[in-house]
Amino acid sequence: MDNARDLRERVDDLLFQHDPGRLSTEEFLGARFDAGLAWVHFPEGLGGLGLPRELNAIVEERLAEAGAPAPDASRNGIGLGMAAPTLLAFGTEEQQRRYLRPLFTCEEIWCQLFSEPGAGSDLAAVATRAVPDGDTWVVDGQKVWTSGAHNAQRAILVARTDVHVPKHAGLSYFVVDMSDPGLDVRPLRQITGEAEFNEVFLSGVRVPDADRIGAVGEGWKVATTTLNNERVAIGAGADREAGQIGLVARRWREEPELRTAAAHEELLHWWVESEVTRIAGERVRQQLAAGQPGPESSAMKLAFAQQAQAITGFALELDPDAGLLYDDWTMVRSASASFLGREPGFRYLRAKGNSIEGGTSEIMRNVIAERVLGLPAEQRPDKGVPFNEVPR
Known part of the structure; x- marks a missing residue:
């Protein structure tokens, strides 16, 4: 099969059945996702067709020529460029089906809850805790330099779930609902005068275990x-x-x-x-x-x-x-x-x-x-030391 020719025909069919001049941006992008033309290298049913990644360029070019809307990367760059490939690599099928379509249509904007006041360059040193409570996790801590948190509906979060193992081994990765009442988003004013970044305080935020991405303790990976x-x-x-x-x-x-x-x-x-x-x-x-x-x-x-x-x-x-x-x-x-x-x-x-x-x-x-380059690593005095024994 000529994949390139097939893709062009699929794009033409999409444009014929879903006129971008008559549909809203969200409606057209939803139809594009359902046609497998969001990311063609993703699996079928998840916005793709299981084709080589480089064929995405054919879809983008033909849609641009037709004046069709594209996902707004300036608003949802974290969702499109970071959350989507992570969900593809580590998410369950249920998580992928729940999150990828509204992420692509930008109905749900994503942010990233990684850095903390004491853990930016050394991300593995995050101290935000996630404690299990039945089938949920209770999260407490502070994040900082969070781009777009004031506009986001979802967040990817790294939190510490075990303090008794070395820092890299005690982390887990979650999807967080930004409407949780335990979240407090505060602006950080920049040298430009604007506030695209935020500090985010989490107090008793409840995250279902179904929204954990990857295994417990595999957050660093x-x-x-x-x-x-x-x-x-x-x-x-x-x-x-x-x-x-x-x-x-x-x-x-x-x-x-x-x-x-x-x-x-x-x-x-x-x-x-x-x-x-x-x-x-x-x-x-x-x-x-x-x-x-x-x-x-x-x-x-x-x-x-x-x-x-x-x-x-x-x-x-x-x-x-x-x-x-x-x-x-x-x-x-x-x-x-x-x-x-x-x-x-x-x-x-x-x-x-x-x-x-x-x-x-x-x-x-x-x-x-x-x-x-394979050069010798810097000395790391906390390597192999349980997190709760590392002086801070």
């Missing part, structure tokens, strides 16, 4: 899959001149008065760096066709953070006055995590967070050194 997918989503741009370099290159072409020889040399340098990173990202994406991403995704995330900060700085060097332009310094609670459409001053400030979110650049270097 499940979370690693989530984090590797996150780093691919952050760092591996698919299109040439996507992201910050595209904005600068476009302005360079449209405003010749900004051009100087020195600026031209720097622009070429960052254009090449961005293109190298994009091509390397394609290799990482190809790895996904054979399974889950590996530690190489850390290199993509590290390169992305460095380049975003350098290029947004270069954009201000091109036109220093643009750095003084700013829409609004009051605290904004945006529903979108995208800042590419914003003015240069905002992008410059927001890019400072790229070296923290999704894992700090320092931790990315450690992962690359130890797990990619």
Whole structure:
């Protein structure tokens, strides 16, 4: 069978039977999911057709040509890029059927309850506790730097379920209903003046055991899959001149008065760096066709953070006055995590967070050194020590 031709016919049939011009975005995306055209590499009945991952590009291209709506990654990037592949890898069939469709249609927005005030770079040190109570778990603790929690209906949570074993072995992974009355979401104001991040307090939050993803004590294994997918989503741009370099290159072409020889040399340098990173990202994406991403995704995330900060700085060097332009310094609670459409001053400030979110650049270097290059590991005095015996 010609999979590519079959896919094109399936897309044409979807468009014929479900006119995107007449349906709401949610209705069309639901029909797309039911047709197996959400993620074609997912199993049948779960938004896919069991085909190779690279064939997704055919679906995306033909739907874009038809002007059909796509899932809003700026609102639900955590759900689409992190929760969905984790559910596919570790979720039960019941969990997959419950969560994947409304996740894809963005009827349910997801957030990530991982980092804590004392456990960010060292995620395995999380202290939020989940204690069994019959067929539910009672969760108490605090999370921080939670993107989009103020708009989310669901969350992926890592919590400690056993303090008597070493830190990596005592974690479990859950899906949390963000409407639980024990959840308190508070904004964290950023240097940009906005508050896309939050701190989240959990007090007696009850999570059914049916919403545990993976086995008890396997939370670190499940979370690693989530984090590797996150780093691919952050760092591996698919299109040439996507992201910050595209904005600068476009302005360079449209405003010749900004051009100087020195600026031209720097622009070429960052254009090449961005293109190298994009091509390397394609290799990482190809790895996904054979399974889950590996530690190489850390290199993509590290390169992305460095380049975003350098290029947004270069954009201000091109036109220093643009750095003084700013829409609004009051605290904004945006529903979108995208800042590419914003003015240069905002992008410059927001890019400072790229070296923290999704894992700090320092931790990315450690992962690359130890797990990619095979260099000796740093000394870890708490390795093999039960969590409740580690000084804190």
